[in-house]
Amino acid sequence: MSAAWEVVIGLEIHAQLATKSKIFSGSPTAYGAEPNTQANLVDLGYPGVLPVLNKEVVRMATMFGLAIGATVARRSVFARKNYFYPDLPKGYQISQLELPIVEHGELFITDANGNEKRIGVTRAHLEEDAGKSIHEGLDASSGIDLNRAGTPLLEIVSEPDLRSAKEAVAYMKKIHTIVRYLGISDGNMQEGSFRCDANVSVRPMGQEELGTRAELKNLNSFRYIEKAINIEVERQIDLIEDGGKVVQETRLYDSDRDETRSMRSKEEANDYRYFPDPDLLPVEISEEFIEAVRATMPELPAAKEARFVDEYSLKGDDAGILTASRPLADYFEAVIAATDAPSQIAANWVIGDLAGALNRDGLDIEDVKISADELAGLVNRIHDNTISGKIAKQVFEAMWEGEGSADDVIEARGLKQITDSSAIEAVVDKVIADNPGQVAEYQAGKDKLIGFFVGKVMQETKGQANPGQVNQILKDKLQS
Amino acid sequence: MSLDKEQVHHIALLARLKLSDAEYAESVEKLSRIVDFVDQLSQADTTGVVPMAHPLDAAQRLRPDVVTETDNRDRYQENAPAVVDGLYLVPKVIE
Numbered sequence A: 001m002s003a004a005w006e007v008v009i010g011l012e013i014h015a016q017l018a019t020k021s022k023i024f025s026g027s028p029t030a031y032g033a034e035p036n037t038q039a040n041l042v043d044l045g046y047p048g049v050l051p052v053l054n055k056e057v058v059r060m061a062t063m064f065g066l067a068i069g070a071t072v073a074r075r076s077v078f079a080r081k082n083y084f085y086p087d088l089p090k091g092y093q094i095s096q097l098e099l100p101i102v103e104h105g106e107l108f109i110t111d112a113n114g115n116e117k118r119i120g121v122t123r124a125h126l127e128e129d130a131g132k133s134i135h136e137g138l139d140a141s142s143g144i145d146l147n148r149a150g151t152p153l154l155e156i157v158s159e160p161d162l163r164s165a166k167e168a169v170a171y172m173k174k175i176h177t178i179v180r181y182l183g184i185s186d187g188n189m190q191e192g193s194f195r196c197d198a199n200v201s202v203r204p205m206g207q208e209e210l211g212t213r214a215e216l217k218n219l220n221s222f223r224y225i226e227k228a229i230n231i232e233v234e235r236q237i238d239l240i241e242d243g244g245k246v247v248q249e250t251r252l253y254d255s256d257r258d259e260t261r262s263m264r265s266k267e268e269a270n271d272y273r274y275f276p277d278p279d280l281l282p283v284e285i286s287e288e289f290i291e292a293v294r295a296t297m298p299e300l301p302a303a304k305e306a307r308f309v310d311e312y313s314l315k316g317d318d319a320g321i322l323t324a325s326r327p328l329a330d331y332f333e334a335v336i337a338a339t340d341a342p343s344q345i346a347a348n349w350v351i352g353d354l355a356g357a358l359n360r361d362g363l364d365i366e367d368v369k370i371s372a373d374e375l376a377g378l379v380n381r382i383h384d385n386t387i388s389g390k391i392a393k394q395v396f397e398a399m400w401e402g403e404g405s406a407d408d409v410i411e412a413r414g415l416k417q418i419t420d421s422s423a424i425e426a427v428v429d430k431v432i433a434d435n436p437g438q439v440a441e442y443q444a445g446k447d448k449l450i451g452f453f454v455g456k457v458m459q460e461t462k463g464q465a466n467p468g469q470v471n472q473i474l475k476d477k478l479q480s
Numbered sequence B: 001m002s003l004d005k006e007q008v009h010h011i012a013l014l015a016r017l018k019l020s021d022a023e024y025a026e027s028v029e030k031l032s033r034i035v036d037f038v039d040q041l042s043q044a045d046t047t048g049v050v051p052m053a054h055p056l057d058a059a060q061r062l063r064p065d066v067v068t069e070t071d072n073r074d075r076y077q078e079n080a081p082a083v084v085d086g087l088y089l090v091p092k093v094i095e
Helices: A055-067 A165-182 A222-241 A288-293 A301-312 A318-323 A324-339 A344-361 A374-384 A389-402 A406-413 A421-434 A436-443 A447-460 A467-479 B005-014 B021-041 B073-077
Strands: A005-016 A079-082 A093-094 A100-112 A116-128 A132-134 A141-145 A154-156 A194-203 A214-221 A251-252 A258-260 B087-091
Touching: A005 A165, A005 A222, A055 A100, A055 A116, A055 A154, A055 A165, A055 A288, A079 B087, A093 A116, A100 A132, A100 A165, A116 A165, A116 B073, A132 A258, A154 A165, A154 A406, A165 A194, A165 A222, A165 A301, A194 A222, A301 A318, A301 A344, A318 A344, A324 A344, A324 A374, A344 A374, A344 A389, A344 A467, A374 A389, A374 A406, A421 A447, A421 B021, A436 A447, A436 A467, A447 A467, B005 B021
Parallel strands: A214 A251
Antiparallel strands: A005 A154, A005 A194, A079 A093, A100 A116, A116 A154, A132 A141, A141 B087, A194 A214, A251 A258
């Protein structure tokens, strides 16, 4: 990419709110039900029915607003967004336009230079989801499943503050972490509970005026977002440098061909004719309600990360990794609570072997096979020198396979570290006696042979000798 | 006439209405009268008046987040012209 171009990106994120019932009806919202078994008269758009707003979505939107330091509107208004599509039975989507429930928020990401960067959140508004159209295997027809119709969504709109695909992904991950911390969305991207549209444009570096943007629709994985934006940026720059012009349009990312394609043919008349929905009165939220919600706010990722750095003196990105999900952070703190070992050792095990094992077995932290108490038990045995870090890895695997606590495994497998100096000395003496040639070389000044001797001692002791002691005793004896 | 046939054609398209020539003529005239009336309203001085979102001076009642609906798919689908495997069928909507 030419350095003379600046990329400008704004994201519209749709987070499905984790309610039991729909935003305007008492139908269930469970994922994966038989088609149309969760669609009632309100969701189907029958004449004469009226929507009634779910209190829980108001609470959840309020929580989100407070989490991003936004204004939660004391009065917000629902509007009709009119368009025709078979999966939208009423002929309009109930959304919010002029008076959304949340406005003027912000959050902070780390940019490419490692600096903190503020990203503005213009607004977040409540709306209902549409149904689903199925086009495969039905010949000349499309099939409509309206189970999803009326599912509550919070649409979170960013300022055009993002300057690269990487920043867009970092921002989206922050929002993803926040909604999951708050428990207002499960954030499941495969099931479509968390997806985004990206408004992408380019302009010559230094130019004030924004370039014409294209909107990339329905990006539902962090990897696709990054790829789709990069491909679109490349397309726009090539187009302009070849003397062409970017047209304002909606484009779809095709991951198989790794390209974006225009959807223009479908929507020549993009005129939604919004107006306030006469079926719904303005939503009024009291100061007391907002304060009651504020009182239930959990510690948020950024605050938790800062506290982890402060309280546990964790290095580098470790605090960030551990606080990326609330269950993981809780797990780590439960380990810390059950051990006197330095926090960094516990952090290394959670981020290293534990995360690795979860990843390998495709498990979430909620399904972890070693409890926090059990992991603390292992960390304790490293800390009190019962086992070395190397042996601990073996113990960890055995614990993961269900062989019991760290103490059980150490006992059953006879892995206790040898810290008895006389026992180690005996082995060292044997190694020195067995390798006269290397001893002579070492004494002639070939210092790095120390590794050879350590290896031999470890081999003899099946790795159970305390490495620090082995080193010291070897050096002492080889000197003489 | 504040509206021309072109504009009414666009409105009809957005509303998915098919109008005959006679109906167009009539619609242009009737809709223009409505627009003219609204124009007349806009002459009123509304400085300092908060836009009204609803004629009732009341706030939205909220319902608790409880599932109250049961599955009545079979009954609802009796009204549908075509159904397969629980899906409502419509003419294919993508190429």
